[in-house]
Amino acid sequence: MNRRTLLQGIAGAAAVSLFSGCSRAAAPIATAAAAGAAVVPLKHPDRYWRERLSAAEFEVLFEEGTERAGSSPLDREQRAGTFVCAACYLPLFLSEYKFDSGTGWPSFTRSIAGHTGVSTDYKLILPRTEYHCARCGGHQGHIFDDGPRPRGERWCNNGVALNFVPRGQPLPALRG
Numbered sequence: 495m496n497r498r499t500l501l502q503g504i505a506g507a508a509a510v511s512l513f514s515g516c517s518r519a520a521a522p523i524a525t526a527a528a529a530g531a532a533v534v535p536l537k538h539p540d541r542y543w544r545e546r547l548s549a550a551e552f553e554v555l556f557e558e559g560t561e562r563a564g565s566s567p568l569d570r571e572q573r574a575g576t577f578v579c580a581a582c583y584l585p586l587f588l589s590e591y592k593f594d595s596g597t598g599w600p601s602f603t604r605s606i607a608g609h610t611g612v613s614t615d616y617k618l619i620l621p622r623t624e625y626h627c628a629r630c631g632g633h634q635g636h637i638f639d640d641g642p643r644p645r646g647e648r649w650c651n652n653g654v655a656l657n658f659v660p661r662g663q664p665l666p667a668l669r670g
Contacts, residue, residue, distance in 0.1 A: 532608070533584065533608055533609060533628045533629050534629070535629060535630075535631065536582060536629055536630050536631070536670045538630070538670065540556055543555065543581055543630070543632075546581070547580065547581060548654075550654050551580050551581070551654050551655065554633060554652045554654050555579075555580065555581050555627075555630075555632035555633055555634075556581075556632060556633070558615075558617075558633040559633075559652075560652060561599075561652045561654045562598075563597060563598030564598035565598075565653070565654075566599065566652070566653020566654060567653070568600045568653035568656055568658055569598060569599060569600050569653055571589075571592070571600070571658050572589075573660050573661070574589045574590075574660070574661040575589050575658055575659050575660040575661045575663075576588055576589070576658075576661075576665060577589070577592075577602075577651075577656045577657070577658055577659075578656065578657050578658075578659060578665065578666065579627040579629065579630060579632055579655065579656065579657075580655050580656055580657050581627065581630045581632045581655075581669070581670075582627060582629045582630035582632070582668055582669050582670045583657070583665070583666045583667065583668050583669050584609055584627055584628070584629040584630070584668060585606055585609060585665060586605050586606055586610060586656065587602045587604075587605055587606065587649070587651070587656075588606065589661070591603050591605070591649075593641070593642055595641070595648055595650065597648075597650060599635065599650050599651060599652065599653065600650075600651045600656065601641070601648050601649060601650050601651065602649040603642060603647055603648075604645060604647060604649065605625070608628065609627070609628050609629075610625045610626065610627065610628055610634065611625065611626050611627075611628045612624065612625045612626070612637070613625075613626070615636065622638075623636060623637040624636050624637075625637055625649065629668070630670060632655060633652075633655065634649075634651050634652065634655050635649060635650045635651040635652055635655070636650050637649050637650075638650060
């Protein structure tokens with residue numbers, strides 16, 4: 495670990511303690527929507543999502559939980575299609591972006607442009623890049639720099655935060 499990483503971790507821990515009383519909605523999330531893209535963010539309270547999602551989906555998407563590695567059938571999904579947010583159904587990934595990372599979670603080389611937002615997560619002390627659905631704000635996973643060439647990105651996603659729509663089937667209407 496270098497000095498800069500250590501200092502970022504310390505600064506992040508301090509920021510977390512300062513903002514620990516803030517609600518999830520108040521957390522800064524940089525999104526393409528904020529930069530003028532077509533995705534319009536939703537502003538629903540947690541009870542709205544709690545009524546529409548399973549307990550496991552709600553925990554991952556809106557309490558930033560993590561499912562157990564190897565528990566999602568989407569990790570083994572190999573058909574052509576689209577992966578959509580389990581909460582609002584916004585398309586997040588195309589099957590062409592999926593690869594087997596060997597981690598036990600569905601992994602992708604990138605998301606659909608403008609459909610995810612990122613923030614910095616300090617839950618493990620050192621900073622990680624966390625990403626969310628740009629529409630509903632639902633937590634999807636983290637981005638790591640150990641993915642395949644040429645991008646080198648691994649978008650490690652919780653399978654319970656996604657639904658899969660096989661190519662040729664209509665995408666569900668956006669929820670929310």
